[in-house]
Amino acid sequence: MNSSFFASITSLFSMTDEQAMWRVRMHDDAHAFAQLVGRWEGPIQRLCARMLGDEQRGEDLTQDTFARLFAKRKEYQTTGRFSTFLWRVALNLCYDELRRRRRRPESPLDDQILEIDDLPALTVMESAPDAVLVQREQGEIVRQAVSRLSEAYRSVVILRHYENLKFREIAEVLGIPEGTVKSRMAEALTQLHRILDHAFEDDKPVLCKTQSKRTEETLVL
């Protein structure tokens, strides 16, 4: 919290993303581009990793995203938001990669159901190793469930739920009306619930179900 607040204060004295991108576009400013990479590497890496369901490939695609960003720097409109432009570039690369995978499947891990014995052994046991294992297993199930969504629904879920973009911002990134984004979100949540309900029905009690009850109580009260 303190470090992030400090980072926000220091960012007051640095260029905004739009200023940095303008410098990259007009002067090929390497320093400004390095600042943009430093600021956005994490979010783009998470987006790519979640869209592909593969963290390693997500890192590769992050590098490709910034390479394409530099290649397309002349296409950036100074009146638009830099983040919208960057999200769009990254999402297009993710779509290309997913299309390539569909044509030539090369990752059998995506379709495997991870068993508890397949999880890597913990060399350093934390305070509650069984809880860690359960959380990992549930995370893997959620990853597979998200991967089963179509690209249109998956991108909306990841941008809204994990990257915390507003529905209005997602609509700008995807170039669709805000109402369509919300409808896709609702449909994605419905499909996710159906998939996860089926996946978790053998693993009761389920942590996220108990959390959902708590969330519901919070909302209602």
Add this chain to the structure above:
Amino acid sequence: MQNPEQTDRRDPGAVNHPGTEEWISYLYGETPRASKASLTAHLKTCVTCRNTLAPWQAAQACLAQWQLGAPCAHRRFAWALPALKWALAALVVLGLGYAIGRVSGMRTDALEPALRASLVDAVKQQVRDEIRADWQAVLANSPDAVNTDFRRQLRSDLDQWSARTVAASRAESQHLLLGFADTYSANRQQDHQTFLTLFDRANQKRQAEYVSLRRALETVAVVADDKFQRTDSELGQLASYAEARFVSDKTSEPFEPATQSNRKGN
């Protein structure tokens, strides 16, 4: 399966259920404050809507199980940055005003130390109050307005800078083009001169070779003519010698009358 895009249904009864988009905004905290209260009140009493939201909330809770890393730090306080920038700008302006006032004002050397100290304290307090008031005013304003002002200012600055940059780049391009044209013309003239020089040199060489060849041919012709003449005279001499010898042989040999048998044998 029921399609949520079509769940914006209206109960034929007295209760009007909010639509899908409203509930999704509500779930993610994007509902305005007034609507949020009414939606919460509706949810308390409406079983249908609670049943609609329950699977979405369960899926939401499950999504939190898939963690990759910490959220991006610089986005957490992004909403406060414009206000903080304006506050800092106000602080700088006030500080500058205070410093200029102190420098350009009457000299305090002549004042009593107590009076000077009280004035300094009063000014400090006043500046502090003004800064606090400006800070509160900036924070009290809607962040959207501050954000909009900042964007408008930034956009106008960017337009001015881009216009200046375009004008400067155009002038520089014209200058470079003129320089390029001059250089191209000079190089072309130099190439032309070089070509003419080489052509003249080749022509002279060709003429010199032509003259040399002609001399050689004339020499060959003269020598050949001389040889022909000498050969002709030698042939004439040889013919005269042969004729004289034939005559002398005829006259010196005794006459042998040719017999009939010899003739026949020959």
